[in-house]
Amino acid sequence: MVTQNRVTVDLASIPENVGVARLLAAMIAAQADFTMAEVDEVKLAVSEAVTNAVVHGYGGQPGHLVRLEIRLEEGQLEVVVADTGRGIADLQLAMQPAVSSDPERMGLGFCFMESHMDSLQVDSAPGRGTRVFMTKRASALHMAGASAN
């Protein structure tokens, strides 16, 4: 089991790289004490965040970069997904479920991130890009911590 790791990649803003991001996140989570279900949750949260960057941050335009940082520190996974795209004008509104600027989309990205990770922080402003910071701790370590207290 790996307890410390760090990966930082710049992904071209193309749809195919959403799957690359999932794969990286899943591999790092699997190195630690995350269950398969927890790895699936991390994959979904990362898929949503990187998709948002590609589709909303950069309007589906290739030629830009989405930064993915994954850090594993004593069983806690920290994920940052950052873009330098258009940013979110009304963050509170954007984070409500079923709110989307596109009728083809369900507006569930942030909802899935929030429900599948232990914490979610989003920093965004129009013209200043978006930075999503998420954490998740392996449940085995949650329980070990609780019984030690």
Added chain:
Amino acid sequence: MDDDPVWEGEFMELQQYGNNVVVRLAGELDLVAAAAFKEAVDDLLDRRPGTCLYVNLERVTFLDSAFLGALLGRYRRISQAGGRMGIVGAPGAVRPTLELSGIFRTMAEYRTEQDALAAG
């Protein structure tokens, strides 16, 4: 397209049974798959507006809200044209995501393709 599967790509296959079409999907379904699914189904609906569509997810290992959006968008179009759409064989790996999205409140679910085609 009469009864023989029409391969659309490595993760999607469409098969026609009269006015019913079964779309069999596999692997991880995200915005890449969503675009291909939307294009294939919209092309089909342009030619046959009253089609009933059943989406077989038995071999799907992951799906996210981008793909869910494509499902829902096709459902809206099919419903407006008087057709039906359902989901077949949702596996354990993706069931929590489907349930969290509320999609089963909108779309019928069937255990097998035979069940879906018999209901039509």
